[in-house]
Amino acid sequence: MTREGFKEEVLNSLTIWLCASCYACTVQCPRQIHITDVMYALKREAIARKFYPARNPIPVLAKAFFERVRHDGRNTESRLLITLYLRTNPFKMLKEAMLGLHLFRTGRLSLKKEKIKGMKELRNMIDSPEPRKEAVPL
Amino acid sequence: MSYLYFPGCSLRSTGRPYEESILAVFKKLDIPLKELEDWNCCGATAYVSIDENSAFTLAARNLAIAERMQTEGKPAQDLMAPCSACYLVLEKTQHYVKADEGVRKEVGDALHRGGFDYKGTTRVRHPLDVLVNDIGLDRIAKAVVRPMKGINVACYYGCQVVRPFETFDHAAYPTTMDRLVTALGAKTVDWPLKTRCCGGSLTGTIQEAGLRLNRVLLKEATKRGADIILTCCPLCQHNLECYQKRINRRFGESLNIPVAYFTQFVGLALGIPPRELGIQRMFVPLKLAIPPVKEEHAHA
Structure with missing residues (x-):
C-alpha cells in the first residue's frame, strides 16, 4: 500500500x-x-x-523509553510508566495505582533510578554523526 | 561450564522473582554465573521504533562487553539473557552484525567511537536452552528432591524466545519447557497457545487489546486442566498474573490461576526454600497449585 x-x-x-x-x-x-x-x-x-493522534500512548511510550535509555543507559520501569501517564492521561495513573501499590508491596517495583557507568562512551556510540538511514526501505 | 549473565531492566523490577530463582537454581546446580559488567538496556521493542541503527549499537555494546570479558585460553562463556525481549534483541543484533555488511560496518564504527573492537564472537543463550541442552535433563532429574507429582502445568513460551529465529526450538510448538517440567515429575497439558502473543506492553497502552489477548490464554490453559502456568519471560508473567483480577471484572470471568517462572518451579523441585525463589512476591499464591511442604515452612 x-x-x-x-x-x-x-x-x-x-x-x-x-x-x-x-x-x-x-x-x-x-x-x-x-x-x-x-x-x-x-x-x-x-x-x-x-x-x-496526540494521545496514542504507544508512540509516547516509545519516545519516553528512548529518552530514558539515551539518558541513563537503562530503563527504570516505574519512572517510565509515570512519564507515560503524565504525557497521555494522568487520570489513568489513579486507575493503575492499586496495581502499582501491589507491585511495590511485593518488592516488584522500585523508584530507584538505574544508571550505567559508561554513559559517556555509550552516548558517543548511539548519537551518530550521520543522518538516520533506513535498513528496510519503504 | 560457566556463563555470563545479562539481567536486563525487568529482572531488577517486576521480574525480580525471575532473577532470584535463576540465581538460586544455578547456584544449586553449581553452575557459575557472572553478571555482565556495566550492561545497558537492550532497547527492547520500543527503542527500535525510534531509531534502528542506534538500536543495533545499543544492543551490540553488551555483546562487545561479553567478548571483552572472555579469558584467553579458556572456553568461551555464552551470554545468558533470561528476558525474552533482551534475548531476542541481542540475538537479532548478533544475527544482523554477522549477516548484513551494512549493519556490521555501522555498528562497528559506532562501537569504535566508544572504544570497543567487536569481533562478533558472542553467543546469546536463553536459560531454558542452557538448562535443558547444556546442563541436561538427566543431571536436573537427579537433583530433584521434591518430585512435582500430580501437578498439571501449562507451559507458556510466549513469542520472542522462539521467533523469528527458532534457535533452540520450534516457532509455534516448542517442547523444551515441557520436557524440563516432565523431568521434574509433573504433567504438562497439551495446548495450542504456547507461543500465542500476550500483547507485550499493550496492557499499559491500549489496555483493552492487551486484556483480550491474556483472557484467551488464561481461559484456554484453565479449560485444558492446568493448575499452573509457567512462563520464561517477565512481560508474559506480569501480563498473565497481574491483570487477572481486571480481566475477571472486565469480562465477567472467575480466573484464579498461579503464573510462575519456570525457574521457580525448578527451584521448588530441587528443594530450594520458597523465599529464595521469590515465591512470596507472587500475586496469585502458588500454593493453589503446589501445596507447601512442612520442610519449606521451617525455612521460610
Whole structure:
C-alpha cells in the first residue's frame, strides 16, 4: 500500500501500533517478508512525521523509553510508566495505582533510578554523526 | 561450564522473582554465573521504533562487553539473557552484525567511537536452552528432591524466545519447557497457545487489546486442566498474573490461576526454600497449585 501511493493511510492506521512484535507473521510468510521489521519501519516513519493522534500512548511510550535509555543507559520501569501517564492521561495513573501499590508491596517495583557507568562512551556510540538511514526501505 | 549473565531492566523490577530463582537454581546446580559488567538496556521493542541503527549499537555494546570479558585460553562463556525481549534483541543484533555488511560496518564504527573492537564472537543463550541442552535433563532429574507429582502445568513460551529465529526450538510448538517440567515429575497439558502473543506492553497502552489477548490464554490453559502456568519471560508473567483480577471484572470471568517462572518451579523441585525463589512476591499464591511442604515452612 505504501508503494502504491497510500502512504498516509498506512501511517495513520492503528494497525501499526497494535503490532506487539510477536513475529508470528514473519515466520509464517511464504515469501519470507520480514513483516515485523516493516512494522517497525512504519512506526519510525509515523513518529518522525508525527502521523499519530496526540494521545496514542504507544508512540509516547516509545519516545519516553528512548529518552530514558539515551539518558541513563537503562530503563527504570516505574519512572517510565509515570512519564507515560503524565504525557497521555494522568487520570489513568489513579486507575493503575492499586496495581502499582501491589507491585511495590511485593518488592516488584522500585523508584530507584538505574544508571550505567559508561554513559559517556555509550552516548558517543548511539548519537551518530550521520543522518538516520533506513535498513528496510519503504 | 560457566556463563555470563545479562539481567536486563525487568529482572531488577517486576521480574525480580525471575532473577532470584535463576540465581538460586544455578547456584544449586553449581553452575557459575557472572553478571555482565556495566550492561545497558537492550532497547527492547520500543527503542527500535525510534531509531534502528542506534538500536543495533545499543544492543551490540553488551555483546562487545561479553567478548571483552572472555579469558584467553579458556572456553568461551555464552551470554545468558533470561528476558525474552533482551534475548531476542541481542540475538537479532548478533544475527544482523554477522549477516548484513551494512549493519556490521555501522555498528562497528559506532562501537569504535566508544572504544570497543567487536569481533562478533558472542553467543546469546536463553536459560531454558542452557538448562535443558547444556546442563541436561538427566543431571536436573537427579537433583530433584521434591518430585512435582500430580501437578498439571501449562507451559507458556510466549513469542520472542522462539521467533523469528527458532534457535533452540520450534516457532509455534516448542517442547523444551515441557520436557524440563516432565523431568521434574509433573504433567504438562497439551495446548495450542504456547507461543500465542500476550500483547507485550499493550496492557499499559491500549489496555483493552492487551486484556483480550491474556483472557484467551488464561481461559484456554484453565479449560485444558492446568493448575499452573509457567512462563520464561517477565512481560508474559506480569501480563498473565497481574491483570487477572481486571480481566475477571472486565469480562465477567472467575480466573484464579498461579503464573510462575519456570525457574521457580525448578527451584521448588530441587528443594530450594520458597523465599529464595521469590515465591512470596507472587500475586496469585502458588500454593493453589503446589501445596507447601512442612520442610519449606521451617525455612521460610
